[in-house]
Amino acid sequence: MPDMSHDRKKEEISDWYFTHSDAILKFILLIVRDYQQAEDLTQETFVKAYKHYESFKGTSTPKTWLFSVAHNVTVDYLRRNKPIVLFKDFFGSYSVDKNPLPEDIVEIKEESKELYDAISNLKYSYRKIIILRKMKEFSTREAGEILNWSESKVKSTLSRAMVALEKELNKGGNSNEAISKTAKRS
Missing domain, CATH: 1.10.1740 (Rna Polymerase Sigma Factor; Chain: A)
Incomplete structure (x- = not known):
């Protein structure tokens, strides 16, 4: 500039x-x-x-x-x-x-509490990528810029993070409704 x-x-x-x-x-x-x-x-x-x-x-x-x-x-x-x-x-x-x-x-709405609890139990890199890509709706490229990661690392980490999130939600006996809502975002 x-x-x-x-x-x-x-x-x-x-x-x-x-x-x-x-x-x-x-x-x-x-x-x-x-x-x-x-x-x-x-x-x-x-x-x-x-x-x-x-x-x-x-x-x-x-x-x-x-x-x-x-x-x-x-x-x-x-x-x-x-x-x-x-x-x-x-x-x-x-x-x-x-x-x-x-x-x-x-x-943080009551029905989202389980999702936030599950996200908070994930390892740091998974939490970051879910927050940026699914909650803040940054593109793969933008998330990569923010984290100083390649686009392929963003994609693979997000994929692993979503699996870990689903396991975390299931561990607590939560429905897959919260994960479905998160997965559908950009």
Whole structure:
């Protein structure tokens, strides 16, 4: 992208924040399973996007580039805090928060709880690819850009992840309805 004034850059990042911060927060939340930490990492994502704005070349969409930044920020966080994050209970972390989350932020409906529980039990790479491809509806190419994976790795990992998700859902005695809904998305 061409050099732009400080004000224009600030305005562009602000627009991107307004447009994409909610989706990025939800993406990070599904990975780290801690609302406060997801908020912090979302903020860090946009600070890094601002600092490294010049690295956005416009070859991908701003959304794809921001999700890539969010992914990298989240991976860095997980590397620093792996033992803490791995043993947190997905829904238990919400109950620690004294202020309940607004429904429009979390959007976890009762009938989807089993699906989110099952996804949270999957290994990290499977969780990431299901979230990006099936929940956030990124294309194979876009998911590959975000994760820095080849398209064939995205496809094969997604295939294995969907099998693992189905097993996880069946383990809990859940119907295949949730997996069918997820599999039908892009």
